Amino acid sequence: MHAHAFDQYHYQESFIHNLAPTVKVVVVLIYIFSNALLPDGSWLAFAMAWLMLLIANDLTNLGLGFSFKRSFVALPFALVAVTAIFSPVGHPLAEWDLGFITLIPTDFGLIRFFSILVRSWLSIQMAILLVATTQFPDIIHAFEHLRVPRVLTTIVAFLYRYMFVLTDEVFRLLRAREARSAGLPGKKSGRSVWWRAKVTGSMAGQLFLRTYERSERISNAMVSRGYTGHFRTLKPHAINRRDWLVLTVSIIVLLFIQVVGWL
Amino acid sequence: MFFSPAPLHIPDGFLNLIISLVFWAATLVMVGLAVAKTNKSLGEKQVPLMGVMAAFIFAAQMLNFPVAGGTSGHFLGGALAAIVLGPWAGILVMTAVVSVQALLFQDGGLLVMGANIFNMGILTAVIGFGLYRLFSGQKRGVRLAMAGVSAWLATMAASLLTTLQLWLSGTSRLEIVFPAMMGVHALIGLGEALITVAAIAFIEQTRPDLLSTEKTAASGGSGWVIAGLVLTLIAVLISPLASGNPDGLERVAEDIGFLDRGLDAPYQILPDYTIPFFGETGLSTILAGVIGAIIVFGILYLLGRNLRKARGS
Numbered sequence: 001m002h003a004h005a006f007d008q009y010h011y012q013e014s015f016i017h018n019l020a021p022t023v024k025v026v027v028v029l030i031y032i033f034s035n036a037l038l039p040d041g042s043w044l045a046f047a048m049a050w051l052m053l054l055i056a057n058d059l060t061n062l063g064l065g066f067s068f069k070r071s072f073v074a075l076p077f078a079l080v081a082v083t084a085i086f087s088p089v090g091h092p093l094a095e096w097d098l099g100f101i102t103l104i105p106t107d108f109g110l111i112r113f114f115s116i117l118v119r120s121w122l123s124i125q126m127a128i129l130l131v132a133t134t135q136f137p138d139i140i141h142a143f144e145h146l147r148v149p150r151v152l153t154t155i156v157a158f159l160y161r162y163m164f165v166l167t168d169e170v171f172r173l174l175r176a177r178e179a180r181s182a183g184l185p186g187k188k189s190g191r192s193v194w195w196r197a198k199v200t201g202s203m204a205g206q207l208f209l210r211t212y213e214r215s216e217r218i219s220n221a222m223v224s225r226g227y228t229g230h231f232r233t234l235k236p237h238a239i240n241r242r243d244w245l246v247l248t249v250s251i252i253v254l255l256f257i258q259v260v261g262w263l
Numbered sequence: 264m265f266f267s268p269a270p271l272h273i274p275d276g277f278l279n280l281i282i283s284l285v286f287w288a289a290t291l292v293m294v295g296l297a298v299a300k301t302n303k304s305l306g307e308k309q310v311p312l313m314g315v316m317a318a319f320i321f322a323a324q325m326l327n328f329p330v331a332g333g334t335s336g337h338f339l340g341g342a343l344a345a346i347v348l349g350p351w352a353g354i355l356v357m358t359a360v361v362s363v364q365a366l367l368f369q370d371g372g373l374l375v376m377g378a379n380i381f382n383m384g385i386l387t388a389v390i391g392f393g394l395y396r397l398f399s400g401q402k403r404g405v406r407l408a409m410a411g412v413s414a415w416l417a418t419m420a421a422s423l424l425t426t427l428q429l430w431l432s433g434t435s436r437l438e439i440v441f442p443a444m445m446g447v448h449a450l451i452g453l454g455e456a457l458i459t460v461a462a463i464a465f466i467e468q469t470r471p472d473l474l475s476t477e478k479t480a481a482s483g484g485s486g487w488v489i490a491g492l493v494l495t496l497i498a499v500l501i502s503p504l505a506s507g508n509p510d511g512l513e514r515v516a517e518d519i520g521f522l523d524r525g526l527d528a529p530y531q532i533l534p535d536y537t538i539p540f541f542g543e544t545g546l547s548t549i550l551a552g553v554i555g556a557i558i559v560f561g562i563l564y565l566l567g568r569n570l571r572k573a574r575g576s
Contacts, residue, residue, distance in 0.1 A: 008367055032374045036280045073369050074274035080429055080444075081277060083436040116434055120276030124369050127275070131367055139366060149298045151310055155359040158314020159321060163363075166315075166322035173326070197454060201461020204323050204338060208347065208462060209469055215315035222311065229310065 006164055008131040014061035016133045021142035023243040027250045028130045032123040034254040038261040040115040045261030049122050052253060056126070060133050067125035067132075074120050081116045085109040136160050141233055150230065157231050162218075166211060173203045271339075271425050272364065273379055275372030279432040286428070287377030288556035292563040293385045294358050297351040313352050317359040320344055326458070339451075341383055341421070342391025342414040343459045347466065347474065349482025350392040357384030382424050386494065387417040392483055393491015399479040403467070410463050411456035413491075418452030419445065420498040427501070445502070 016024070031052070038045050057064050090108025131139070137157065144153045177199065278286075301309065320340040340360075345353030361380045365371040371379045394413035398406055426444045430437040467474050 006367065029373060032275050032372070033280075035276065036278075036283065036374055070369075077272075077274050077277065080435045080440050083439045084434055086436060086439075087433075112433065116276055118276075120274045120372075123275035123372060123374070127366075127369050127373060131369075136367060149295075151298045151301050152294070152355065152358065154310050155314040155317055155355055156363060158311055159317040159359045159363055160367075162315050162318035163321045166318045167325065170322045170325050194457065197457030198461045200326050200338075201458040202465045203326055204343070204458050205462035205465025205469070207323055207326070208319060208343075208466060211315055211319040212312075212470075212473070215312045218315060219311040 006160075006167075007136065008128075009135050010062055010132045012061050012133075014059060014133070016056065016060045016129070019133075019246060020237055020239045020243040021134050021138040022145045022237065023239060023247050024130055024134055025139060025142040025146065027247060028126050030251065030254055031126045034258060035119045035123050037258060038115075038119070041111040042115075042261035045257050046115075046118050046122070048253075048257045048260060052250075052257075053122060053125055053129075056129055060129060062132060067128045070128050071121055071125045074124050078117055078120075081113055084113045084116065087112060137231070137233065138235065138237070140231070141235075141237055145237065154229070154231065166207070169207060169210060173207060177203065271379070271383055271421060272361075272371030273375045273425065273428070274369075275374050277372075277432065277434050278375045278378055278428055279434075280374075282428050282432050283374050283378060284553065284556040285559050286375075286381050288560040289563055290358075290377040290380045290385065292560055293354060294380070297354045297358075300351045301355060309352070313348070313356055314359070316344070316348060316352075317356045317363075320356060320360050321363070338458050339383065339387070339418065339421075339455055341387025342395075342410075342417045342455070343462055345388035345392035346395050346410060346413075346459075346463065346479075349479075350388045350487055351483070353388040353392065354384055357388065360384075378425075378428055382421045382428075386421050386424060389487065390417040390420055390491050390494055390498075393487045393489070394495065396479055396483060396485075397488045397491070400476050407460050407464055411460040414459040415452040415456040416495055416498070418448055418455050420494060422448035422452075423498050423502060 031049070035049060038049070053067065054064060057066050057068075060066065085105045086103050087106050087109030090106035092104045092106050093110070094105055096103045096105075134142075137160070140153050140157050140160070143156075144150065301313075320343075323338055323340055323343075326338050341353070341357050344356050348356060358380050361371060361383055362376060365373055365376050365379065391413045394416065395406075395410050398409040401409070422444045426435075426437070426441050429435045429440060463474065472478075
C-alpha cells in the first residue's frame with residue numbers, strides 16, 4: 001500500500017493552502033464551536049455559516065462543491081437524531097400508530113432535528129476542508145504549537161506514519177485466511193461463529209506480536225539515526241500578518257453570526 | 264470504508280455544548296494524568312512503542328469475521344489495549360486512534376471528541392483493565408473468561424454512555440434509542456469479547472512474558488479495580504432504569520437536581536422542562552458549560568491525585 005493511501009490532502013496552490021496550519025486549526029475549532037452554540041431554528045445564522053463555508057471552499061481553489069461531495073460520512077448517525085422529531089415539547093403535527101408505539105411528531109421536534117443535521121453537516125465540511133488543505137504532519141505541529149502535550153502529538157505522529165504499514169499487514173493476514181478458506185458456491189464454508197471469532201482473535205494476537213516486535217526495531221533504528229524524541233519539520237509555520245488578518249476576520253464574522261442567531 | 268462501523272463515533276452537532284465541554288474536561292484530566300504518568304515512569308522508548316501500538320489498534324479494527332446475514336463482527340480494541348499495554352498507555356493509544364479518526368476521516372467530531380475519547384478510550388480502559396486485573400492472578404480459564412466479560416461490559420458501558428449523552432443533549436429519545444443501541448452493541452460486544460479472548464490466549468501462548476501477573480499488577484494499581492467495579496455497577500444500575508422506565512431516570516435526574524442548582528440552563532439537560540431558547544442567551548449556555556466543565560475537571564483531578572498518592576505511599 002502506498003504511504004499516502006490514507007492521506008486526505010489535495011495538492012493545490014491557494015490562499016487557504018498557504019495559511020499557517022495553527023490559524024487554520026483554530027478557525028475550524030471556533031467555527032464548530034460557534035455552530036454548536038447557535039440556537040435551534042436560527043436558519044438565517046445557519047445560512048450565513050454556510051455562506052462562510054462556501055467562501056472558504058472557493059478560496060481553496062478545489063471547487064465550490066468540494067466539501068459538499070464528501071460531507072455525507074456522518075449521515076448514518078442521523079438515525080439516532082430522528083427520534084428528536086417526536087419530542088414531547090411543542091405542538092403535535094400528526095399521530096402515527098405503529099402498534100407497539102405511538103409516534104407523535106411535533107413542530108419543535110422537527111426544528112430540533114433539522115438544526116442538529118445542519119450543525120453536523122456544516123461542521124463536518126469545515127473539518128474536511130482542513131485536512132484537504134493542510135498536510136497531516138503540519139496539523140500535528142499546529143497542535144504542538146497550541147500546547148498539546150508532546151507525548152500525545154508524538155503518538156499521533158507515529159500512528160499516522162505506521163497505520164498504512166500495519167494496514168498492509170492486516171491485508172496480508174486477511175489474504176492468508178482467504179487463501180486457506182476454500183468453499184463451494186452455495187455451501188456454507190468454515191465452522192461455527194465461535195470458531196471464526198477464534199480465528200480472527202488469533203489474527204489480532206498475531207498482528208499484535210508482529211507489531212510489538214516491529215516497534216522495538218523501529219525505535220532502535222530511529223534512535224541510531226539521531227531521533228531525539230521529537231519530529232522535526234523544515235517548515236517555519238510562522239504566523240504572519242495575513243494569518244492574523246484571517247483569524248480576526250473569521251472571529252468577527254462568527255461573532256456577527258452569533259448575534260444574528262440569538263436575536 | 265476502512266474503519267470501524269460501530270455507531271459510537273459521535274459527529275459534531277449531535278451533542279450540545281454543555282455535554283461536550285463537560286466530557287472534554289473529564290477527558291483532559293484523564294489524558295493529562297496519563298501523560299504525566301508516561302513522562303514520569305515510562306522511558307523515552309515507550310513513546311514510539313505506543314505510537315506503533317496505536318497504529319496496531321487502528322489496523323486491527325479492520326479485522327472482521329462473518330456472523331450471519333451479511334453482517335460481520337468487528338473489533339474496537341479499547342479493552343485489549345488496556346489489558347496488554349496497561350491502562351495509562353491504553354488510554355493514550357485510544358486517544359490517538361480516536362483523534363486521528365476524527366481529524367483525518369471525520370469519523371467523529373472535534374468538539375465532541377472529548378466525549379468520544381471518554382466513551383471509547385477511557386471508559387473501556389477503566390472497565391476492561393479494572394475487571395481483568397481483579398482476576399489476573401487466577402487460573403488461565405478464569406482469567407481469559409474475565410477478559411471476555413470485561414471486554415463485553417466495556418463495549419456495553421461505552422454504548423450506554425453514548426446513548427445517555429445523546430439523550431441529555433436532547434438529540435434522541437431514550438425509550439427508542441436505548442434498546443436499539445444496547446441491542447446492537449450486545450452483539451458487537453460479543454464479537455469484541457471473543458476476539459479479545461482469542462487474542463490474549465494467543466499472546467499468552469507465544470509471548471507469556473508480555474502478560475505475566477506481575478507485569479499486569481505493575482501497570483496499574485488496585486485503584487483501577489475499584490474504579491472498574493464502580494463504573495460497571497453504575498452501568499448495571501442505570502440500564503434497567505433507562506430501558507424499563509426512562510421517565511424514572513428523568514425523575515432521578517430531577518430529584519437530584521444536579522443541574523438546577525447553580526446552572527442556568529436546565530432545559531439543555533432536561534429538554535422536557537420548557538420550550539428551550541426563549542429568554543436564554545448564548546452567554547448563559549457557555550457559562551453553564553464552563554462551570555460544569557470546571558466542576559468535573561476539579562473532582563476528577565482531585566480523585567486522580569489522591570489515587571496516585573495512595574499508590575505512591
